[in-house]
Amino acid sequence: xxxxxxxxxxxxxxxxxxxxxxxxxxxxxxxxxxxxxxxxxxxxxxxxxxxxxxxxxxxxxxxxxxxxxxxxxxxxxxxxxxxxxxxxxxxxxxxxxxxxxxxxxxxxxxxxxxxxxxxxxxxxxxxxxxxxxxxxxxxxxxxxxxxxxxxxxxxxxxxxxxxxxxxxxxxxxxxxxxxxxxxxxxxxxxxxxxxxxxxxxxxxxxxxxxxxxxxxxxxxxxxxxxxxxxxxxxxxxxxxxxxxxxxxxxxxxxxxxxxxxxxxxxxxxxxxxxxxxxxxxxxxxxxxxxxxxxxxxxxxxxxxxxxxxxxxxxxxxxxxxxxxxxxxxxxxxxxxxxxxxxxxxxxxxxxxxxxxxxxxxxxxxxxxxxxxxxxxxxxxxxxxxxxxxxxxxxxxxxxxxxxxxxxxxxxxxxxxxxxxxxxxxxxxxxxxxxxxxxxxxxxxxxxxxxxxxxxxxxxxxxxxxxxxxxxxxxxxxxxxxxxxxxxxxxxxxxxxxxxxxxxxxxxxxxxxxxxxxxxxxxxxxxxxxxxxxxxxxxxxxxxxxxxxxxxxxxxxxxxxxxxxxxxxxxxxxxxxxxxxxxxxxxxxxxxxxxxxxxxxxxxxxxxxxxxxxxxxxxxxxxxxxxxxxxxxxxxxxxxxxxxxxxxxxxxxxxxxxxxxxxxxxxxxxxxxxxxxxxxxxx
Amino acid sequence: xxxxxxxxxxxxxxxxxxxxxxxxxxxxxxxxxxxxxxxxxxxxxxxxxxxxxxxxxxxxxxxxxxxxxxxxxxxxxxxxxxxxxxxxxxxxxxxxxxxx
Numbered sequence: 001x002x003x004x005x006x007x008x009x010x011x012x013x014x015x016x017x018x019x020x021x022x023x024x025x026x027x028x029x030x031x032x033x034x035x036x037x038x039x040x041x042x043x044x045x046x047x048x049x050x051x052x053x054x055x056x057x058x059x060x061x062x063x064x065x066x067x068x069x070x071x072x073x074x075x076x077x078x079x080x081x082x083x084x085x086x087x088x089x090x091x092x093x094x095x096x097x098x099x100x101x102x103x104x105x106x107x108x109x110x111x112x113x114x115x116x117x118x119x120x121x122x123x124x125x126x127x128x129x130x131x132x133x134x135x136x137x138x139x140x141x142x143x144x145x146x147x148x149x150x151x152x153x154x155x156x157x158x159x160x161x162x163x164x165x166x167x168x169x170x171x172x173x174x175x176x177x178x179x180x181x182x183x184x185x186x187x188x189x190x191x192x193x194x195x196x197x198x199x200x201x202x203x204x205x206x207x208x209x210x211x212x213x214x215x216x217x218x219x220x221x222x223x224x225x226x227x228x229x230x231x232x233x234x235x236x237x238x239x240x241x242x243x244x245x246x247x248x249x250x251x252x253x254x255x256x257x258x259x260x261x262x263x264x265x266x267x268x269x270x271x272x273x274x275x276x277x278x279x280x281x282x283x284x285x286x287x288x289x290x291x292x293x294x295x296x297x298x299x300x301x302x303x304x305x306x307x308x309x310x311x312x313x314x315x316x317x318x319x320x321x322x323x324x325x326x327x328x329x330x331x332x333x334x335x336x337x338x339x340x341x342x343x344x345x346x347x348x349x350x351x352x353x354x355x356x357x358x359x360x361x362x363x364x365x366x367x368x369x370x371x372x373x374x375x376x377x378x379x380x381x382x383x384x385x386x387x388x389x390x391x392x393x394x395x396x397x398x399x400x401x402x403x404x405x406x407x408x409x410x411x412x413x414x415x416x417x418x419x420x421x422x423x424x425x426x427x428x429x430x431x432x433x434x435x436x437x438x439x440x441x442x443x444x445x446x447x448x449x450x451x452x453x454x455x456x457x458x459x460x461x462x463x464x465x466x467x468x469x470x471x472x473x474x475x476x477x478x479x480x481x482x483x484x485x486x487x488x489x490x491x492x493x494x495x496x497x498x499x500x501x502x503x504x505x506x507x508x509x510x511x512x513x514x515x516x517x518x519x520x521x522x523x524x525x526x527x528x529x530x531x532x533x534x535x536x537x538x539x540x541x542x543x544x545x546x547x548x549x550x551x552x553x554x555x556x557x558x559x560x561x562x563x564x565x566x567x568x569x570x571x572x573x574x575x576x577x578x579x580x581x582x583x584x585x586x587x588x589x590x591x592x593x594x595x596x597x598x599x600x601x602x603x604x605x606x607x608x609x610x611x612x613x614x615x616x617x618x619x620x621x622x623x624x625x626x627x628x629x630x631x632x633x634x635x636x637x638x639x640x641x642x643x644x645x646x647x648x649x650x651x652x653x654x655x656x657x658x659x660x661x662x663x664x665x666x667x668x669x670x671x672x673x674x675x676x677x678x679x680x681x682x
Numbered sequence: 683x684x685x686x687x688x689x690x691x692x693x694x695x696x697x698x699x700x701x702x703x704x705x706x707x708x709x710x711x712x713x714x715x716x717x718x719x720x721x722x723x724x725x726x727x728x729x730x731x732x733x734x735x736x737x738x739x740x741x742x743x744x745x746x747x748x749x750x751x752x753x754x755x756x757x758x759x760x761x762x763x764x765x766x767x768x769x770x771x772x773x774x775x776x777x778x779x780x781x782x
Binding site (some may be wrong): 123124151155156157160161162163165166169174176177178179182183184185186187189191192194195 | 703704705707708710711714715718733734735736737739740741743744745747748751768771772773774777
């Protein structure tokens with residue numbers, strides 16, 4: 001039951017997300033019949049699933065949504081803004097109901113009634129659809145059931161036996177149907193109370209419980225009895241209805257429902273199967289290509305393969321000492337397989353950024369409406385894949401950058417008109433992969449960052465002096481400091497001075513950076529750059545004395561042994577290396593970490609030039625041991641945070657090596673520069 | 683107005699347009715009672731109706747029973763194909779006496 005409920009919650013979450021996406025795409029003009037059908041189907045499935053789980057509040061509410069969606073499906077109503085608002089609110093409330101059911105069970109939500117009432121008013125005001133054609137046909141061997149259906153005592157918008165029976169036709173073929181009693185004359189009739197029940201003969205391969213669930217959903221007090229009947233022997237057999245009167249009219253050839261009593265010979269090929277059944281089998285076939293696996297299982301598998309990679313590395317190391325040719329060949333082959341296994345398991349963790357991007361159209365829509373702006377969100381690169389852990393961690397930073405663009409970037413329609421721009425602003429969300437990293441851009445065509453306002457604010461905050469004129473990049477950097485906001489008034493969207501600092505901190509925590517580019521009057525672009533994965537990386541193994549360090553290969557520019565004349569001292573303390581006329585700060589790892597090094601003893605330093613964010617740093621080491629694919633282990637989880645290092649790994653000989661955080665080292669060096677420790681003139 | 687009642691000589695003509703939902707049932711019932719009280723036959727025009735709530739169908743069935751008790755007739759004209767399909771499939775076409 002636990003796994004069943006887990007499946008329910010996963011599917012409910014997916015269906016609600018898809019419903020939201022479809023509604024938003026329909027608002028953008030993407031209301032094709034297929035899309036509307038999908039929308040209806042998701043609501044329908046959610047209703048059925050929640051009913052099966054015993055969550056009547058969810059099933060009732062989604063039943064009401066479904067009725068509204070039915071009007072869209074039948075083409076009688078277009079999706080007005082008002083209806084979209086209500087349906088999107090309906091998705092939100094459904095999410096709340098689903099979420100609440102985890103802890104509190106079958107609880108309702110006061111917003112349900114308002115939403116359904118609003119939808120009913122829209123439907124009542126507009127022209128309404130033609131009824132969907134009913135396709136029926138008897139299929140040999142399909143189980144049949146006699147159904148006694150007594151509708152609930154109060155007929156209303158939900159409790160409409162006709163709609164309920166039409167809904168039933170989506171899951172079962174109604175072979176016979178009749179009212180089970182006379183309708184009284186007018187003076188005895190209560191028009192809002194059903195005067196008779198129904199007797200049905202239905203045929204379906206579905207679990208018959210669906211018949212009861214579907215009919216009972218419409219109202220309290222509905223009574224449904226389902227009893228097995230003899231299945232048809234062959235499709236060509238005349239429909240046997242026993243005591244149930246078949247009243248469908250076989251004579252009307254224009255009427256698709258007449259097929260119900262015009263049995264067709266059983267065709268030998270699959271093409272003759274009913275469309276619904278073919279659709280179901282196709283769906284089953286496509287579903288079989290994917291399985292749901294919990295992320296815990298994937299993570300456990302990944303960790304295990306990571307350990308195998310390390311063990312393999314140790315084996316290779318040991319083999320190198322043995323020098324056995326046969327073992328060497330076998331181990332080399334095993335190494336290839338282990339690497340491929342690891343890459344394939346890694347690939348399981350990679351998911352398209354679209355999983356996160358798809359949450360944003362709704363947010364942008366609602367925030368734009370709340371701030372009285374017209375904003376179009378353009379998404380591209382959503383197929384770009386990123387490690388799941390990274391992607392989840394990027395959700396909050398992206399959310400805040402988008403909110404910032406909406407609130408501070410895009411102008412009001414009046415402001416845009418005054419600036420000669422179209423009334424609707426555009427926020428672009430783009431992702432791509434380059435140089436082994438993932439780039440995610442949040443750009444707007446708004447007013448750009450007012451650097452003078454940023455400077456004035458920085459003066460107010462005592463971050464700089466009145467006469468200081470920081471460079472644009474330094475001013476952009478201030479946007480990401482805690483407590484900074486140039487918003488004149490605090491809004492619900494942003495402007496409380498919290499958030500941008502969290503963006504920076506979170507992104508840097510992922511080994512990434514945030515870059516800002518802005519042009520007055522034209523807009524601003526924030527670019528987040530993160531590694532493809534946090535779990536594995538190509539690194540250069542460097543030795544300093546007895547210790548080994550790993551530097552990400554993507555940060556390494558070159559390595560060389562400098563002449564003594566290439567190294568000079570700035571301000572009497574900090575060393576710099578002259579690399580083809582450019583002076584780069586030099587960090588001796590042995591000094592920084594208090595390790596005695598061979599280079600320091602014999603004057604034979606090896607310099608490794610590193611670069612990140614177009615800033616360079618030279619580090620002095622004793623030896624480049626080699627290039628390895630290393631599995632990153634968290635320092636925080638296994639030890640504690642160590643400044644200047646992003647993690648640790650286990651080397652082939654079993655030793656632990658720290659992984660250098662180049663960005664962190666650069667920042668500490670440049671903090672020194674800002675304090676005047678370095679003369680930066682070249 | 684989805685339910686329109688007019689007099690055509692000795693007959694009543696009750697026309698239903700678009701979707702006749704639960705909201706229109708009170709109006710429909712009033713029209714049906716007007717017809718029944720008059721003791722005259724009626725024609726029901728469903729040619730422009732696309733959907734009927736079951737409560738509306740029930741009122742029509744009740745009106746039919748009432749008029750037949752009075753020796754009058756309720757004639758229901760051919761609905762649009764989609765509605766005809768629904769009524770036919772659920773056994774209501776014959777109950778309403780709609781000609782094939």
